[in-house]
Amino acid sequence: xxxxxxVYPLADAIxxxxxxxxxxxxxxxxxxxxxxxxQRRNVDLEAxxxxxxxxxxxxxxxxxxxxxxxxxxxxxxxxxxxxxxxxKANMETHAGRGDEGHVFVDPKGxxxxxxxxxxxxxTALKKTKPRASTSMTLVTRATTSRPARAQAxxx
Numbered sequence: 798x799x800x801x802x803x804v805y806p807l808a809d810a811i812x813x814x815x816x817x818x819x820x821x822x823x824x825x826x827x828x829x830x831x832x833x834x835x836q837r838r839n840v841d842l843e844a845x846x847x848x849x850x851x852x853x854x855x856x857x858x859x860x861x862x863x864x865x866x867x868x869x870x871x872x873x874x875x876x877x878x879x880x881x882x883x884x885k886a887n888m889e890t891h892a893g894r895g896d897e898g899h900v901f902v903d904p905k906g907x908x909x910x911x912x913x914x915x916x917x918x919x920t921a922l923k924k925t926k927p928r929a930s931t932s933m934t935l936v937t938r939a940t941t942s943r944p945a946r947a948q949a950x951x952x
Contacts, residue, residue, distance in 0.1 A: 803927040811921035815914065817887040818901050821847075824878035830854065831871075833909040834863045838896040842885050845877040853908070861908050 808819040818832055830852035839848040850872055851863050866872055893899040901909055
């Protein structure tokens with residue numbers, strides 16, 4: 798598992814489009830699918846919350862679908878961390894446009910795909926060389942196993 802001390806160098810080493818994804822995964826406990834499905838309209842910067850209403854799934858035919866979470870419990874309101882994360886600047890620079898624009902897109906503005914992120918992640922890991930397990934789940938969610946979502950409330 799990565800420690801918090803290891804997450805920041807990884808976030809700094811990864812391509813700018815993905816830095817905030819690493820940090821939000823770490824400090825909110827949101828999953829890859831929840832972050833990849835996150836749209837601007839579900840982020841309330843003034844209230845400091847993210848409304849989780851969807852998740853992405855990659856199908857065998859290489860298409861990406863966005864649907865509801867697996868259960869009603871998956872729909873929730875998650876507090877943003879009280880850390881100096883500049884999500885607003887990230888959204889202005891790297892997110893899709895409009896209320897339905899995705900907060901996290903690839904450098905060309907397309908929906909995120911696990912395989913593409915895995916390549917970018919591998920490059921960042923080579924640069925930082927953390928001594929820890931670096932599976933996809935651990936890196937995209939850093940070290941959280943949902944305890945960070947303890948403050949999440951149902952919506």
